[in-house]
Amino acid sequence: MLKDRHGRTINYLRLAVTDRCNLRCFYCMPEEGIDWLGREELMSYEEMLRLCSVFLKMGIEKIxxxxxxxxxxxxxxxxxxxxSRLDGLQQLTITTNGVLTAPFVPELKRIGVRSVNLSLDTLDRNRFFAITRRDELxxxxxxxxxxxxxxxDVKLNAVVMEGKNTDDILPLxxxxxxxPISVRFIEEMPFNGGDAAPKxxxxxxxxxxxxIKAKYPxxxxxxxxxxxxxxxxxxxxHKGNVGIIAAYTxxxxxxxxxxxxxxxxxxxTCLYGGSVLNFKDLMRAGASEEEIQAALYKAVSMKDLNGWEAEKNNSGLASLSASMATIGG
Structure with missing residues (x-):
């Protein structure tokens, strides 16, 4: 099993398969988008499957x-x-903005995806366009x-932004x-792909x-x-429930x-930290499974205690103004 230096078991991998997005949410990236990665820069699906197979052998259970x-x-x-067919995988889930997802839902269900996080910051079509810069509600x-x-199972994820969608909290x-859904409100984070300091x-x-308590005491x-x-x-x-994610605090x-x-x-090893290792480069240099395992063990063993420590130790390796699309949501 994978354990960090604080004794925590690490059994959950968040895998970003692309940096590209069909929305332009202002809290994630500029209106013109970001400098997209070229195909050769991305991990291939075969490389991702190889890594996931190794990670599952080491104690990762959820992807x-x-x-x-x-x-x-x-x-x-x-x-x-x-x-979904890899040995050792106990839970496979997806985070999506839902623009292209509907036609694939039956297939998702068939292969065992039982939970989806759906990003939805507002139920108002005009505000949706203002936030995402696309008319896709x-x-x-x-x-x-x-x-x-x-x-x-559905979790609706709504980023709460002053002056943008606070009027949507109660309708959501x-x-x-x-x-029977969980509506989860997320503190706004600084990863917007711009140069401005976190506000x-x-x-x-x-x-x-x-x-919420003011309406529902x-x-x-x-x-x-x-x-x-x-x-x-x-x-x-109520059939569903409400969650609040203190993503910035x-x-x-x-x-x-x-x-x-x-x-x-x-x-x-932390959203607020920098990259500690590049597995694509390691694999393309010919690393064996044992070398991949050793590299992961070493990296996980140095995991920071929390986001504040990770931010302090970041040393500019990954700016807090990076786009969330480049670091995996």
């Missing part, structure tokens, strides 16, 4: 596929099918409907009354919770699952069980 937007990469579904809502029809919460966060997890705390990144709550009589870091692989093959 979440992220991007960018996974469904924009050609050949994604055949790759996902092969990934109907396609996202169609994906939500298809996921529910096929009994796939209201979805949990009739739908002072006004809508933190405390403010978000207070705004009988909201009560649920037990949080092991390694949960969200504080979870229930409104009496980082109050959940102490139980972290995750590592990340970027499309470039960079291993990040």
């Amino acid at each position: 979440r596929i992220t991007g960018g937007e996974p469904f924009v990469r050609k050949g994604f579904m055949p790759f996902l099918t092969k990934l 109907p396609n996202v809502l169609e994906t939500l409907e298809q996921l529910l029809q096929h009994d796939v 919460v209201e979805l949990t009354k009739e739908l 002072l966060l006004s809508w933190d997890h405390v403010q978000i919770l207070d705004s 009988n909201l009560y705390k649920l037990p949080d699952p092991a390694f949960s990144t969200s504080f979870n709550y229930q409104i009496p009589g 980082r109050s959940f870091c102490g139980t972290c069980n995750r590592i990340r692989l970027t499309p470039l093959g960079d291993l990040k």
